[in-house]
Amino acid sequence: MAIRSKLINLVILILLLAIQNTAQAKLIKCWQNKAGVRECGSAVPPEYSQTRIEFINERGLIVKVVEAAKTPQELAAERERKHIMKEQEDLRKEQARLDSILLNTYTTERDLLLARDNNLKAAQGQIDISRGNLKLLQSNFDDLQNQAANFERTGKQPPSHLIVKLDKARELVKQKKIHIESKEVSKNEMLEKFKRDLTRFKELKRGRIN
Structure with missing residues (x-):
């Protein structure tokens, strides 16, 4: 019984497709030629098969359109x-995520400003410590440089171990200066971020109130 039922369904499907194809074959096809003139017929010429095709029934109504x-x-x-x-959608989602974090982190503008001041104080404290270390490194470098100069003033070549210490001290001073510059940049970027966050926070709060 199951096989017979499947065969019946298959026959019905084939008949429906045949009816559909026959009905579509009776439709008039219209297209636009290279001169821009509308032409119609029972079949579309191959050179216009990729253009916009309109299917018109016996009553002159457009029943189907295939776009070019x-x-x-x-x-x-x-x-x-x-x-x-x-x-644009990715940016919108990312902005929504950042807005949610901002509103969940701070309740009022005062909270945001307090966080800014605390972070600024901590960042400046690290910079001040690094500057203090730089003074010590610079002092050590100056001392080693003076020792090397004393040898040279007497016409002697500074000992190799002194040259090694001097080069190392010079590199430490250089790296510490780079470190401080990096910390200054980070501090300024942090302040700019807090500035943007404060502006956005005000906008979001106004939007909620309005």
């Missing part, structure tokens, strides 16, 4: 448009 195949340029433009839309 897109050109490589149109496909590229569509891909670019989708890419831009995806980027």
Whole structure:
């Protein structure tokens, strides 16, 4: 019984497809030629098969439309448009995530300003400590440099171990200066972020109130 039922369903499907194909074959197809003139017929010429095709029934009504195949340029433009839309959606989601973090972290503007001041104080404290260490390193370098100069003033070559210490001290001073500059940049970036966060926080709060 199951096999017979499947056979019946298959026959019905074939008949429906045949009816559909017959009905579609009776439709008039219309297209636009290279001169921009609308032409119609029972079959579309091969050279116009990729253009916009309209199917018209016996009453002269358009019952189906097959749009023209897109050109490589149109496909590229569509891909670019989708890419831009995806980027915009990603940015929107990321902004929503950051807004949620901002509102969950701070209740009032005062909380945000207090956090800014505490972070600034901590960052400046680290910079001050590094500057103190730099003074010690610079003092040690100056002392070693004076020792080397004393040898040279007497016409003697500074000992190799002194040269090694001097080079090492010079490198330590250089690296410490770079470290301090990096800390200063980080501090300024932090202040700019707090400035942006404060502006955004005000906007979000106004939006909620309004």
